[in-house]
Amino acid sequence: MESKLDVILRYIKDFFATDYSGHDFWHSYRVYKTAKTIAKSEKCDEELVIVSALLHDVDDHKIVGEQAIPFENAKKLLKQLGYDEAFTDKVTHIISQVSFKGADSVVPDSIEGKIVQDADRLDAIGAIGIARTFAFGGSRNRQIYDPNEKPKVGLKEAEFHKNEGTTINHFYEKLLLLKDMMNTETAKKIAIHRHEVMEQYLDEFYKEWEGEL
Numbered sequence: 001m002e003s004k005l006d007v008i009l010r011y012i013k014d015f016f017a018t019d020y021s022g023h024d025f026w027h028s029y030r031v032y033k034t035a036k037t038i039a040k041s042e043k044c045d046e047e048l049v050i051v052s053a054l055l056h057d058v059d060d061h062k063i064v065g066e067q068a069i070p071f072e073n074a075k076k077l078l079k080q081l082g083y084d085e086a087f088t089d090k091v092t093h094i095i096s097q098v099s100f101k102g103a104d105s106v107v108p109d110s111i112e113g114k115i116v117q118d119a120d121r122l123d124a125i126g127a128i129g130i131a132r133t134f135a136f137g138g139s140r141n142r143q144i145y146d147p148n149e150k151p152k153v154g155l156k157e158a159e160f161h162k163n164e165g166t167t168i169n170h171f172y173e174k175l176l177l178l179k180d181m182m183n184t185e186t187a188k189k190i191a192i193h194r195h196e197v198m199e200q201y202l203d204e205f206y207k208e209w210e211g212e213l
């Protein structure tokens, strides 16, 4: 018999099969694994963490479009799996709070939400974060870098999502801000090293850009 976890994994594998924007199945899988690790050091509902981590992107507007019915996919799947309304509401509430929305980002009001948000943000930084960012930029026809274009920090949610800046600017608009936005102690520790990896990467990038080394 397939477990609930197996069904959700199969669902997201299928769901993200055609994503090339850095929000593929493996992103959700890593967020699930990292969230599980963080959950070990926190007093929390582990099943709620796991289910929310696995489903955190299945109703994201970047993937399903602006017109999609809110949380339609998560709700449908959780109903099929026999989860009650109270559990489903908690999951959709967490998913609604996880995303980075520029200056409109929120701190989740539950420990489970904080864990999932940390895990999602950890996957946006470090070596994997760098890879995902360029994958996203490529998928949206963005320039890698333009020295004449300055980063736009502190944008509100709508402007942040409309921003079509270079991928290098995205480091300053989001990725380098995440270290200080982690909620849990475990994530704060992991973020320090991943942040340094990005800073070293950018140093190297500018040196090569100028024909140095």
Ligand code: ADP
Binding pocket: 021, 022, 062, 098, 099, 100, 101, 120, 123, 124, 125, 129, 132, 133, 134, 136, 137, 142, 163, 165, 166, 167, 170
């Ligand atoms: P969240 O996971 O907080 O909802 P997003 O889905 O917007 O955030 O972003 C996830 C990842 O997609 C980012 O960390 C980055 O790697 C990539 N990404 C999103 N927007 C951009 C952008 N404008 N330029 C480059 N990469 C981006």
Ligand code: NI
Binding pocket: 027, 031, 056, 057, 120
């Ligand atoms: Ni995500």
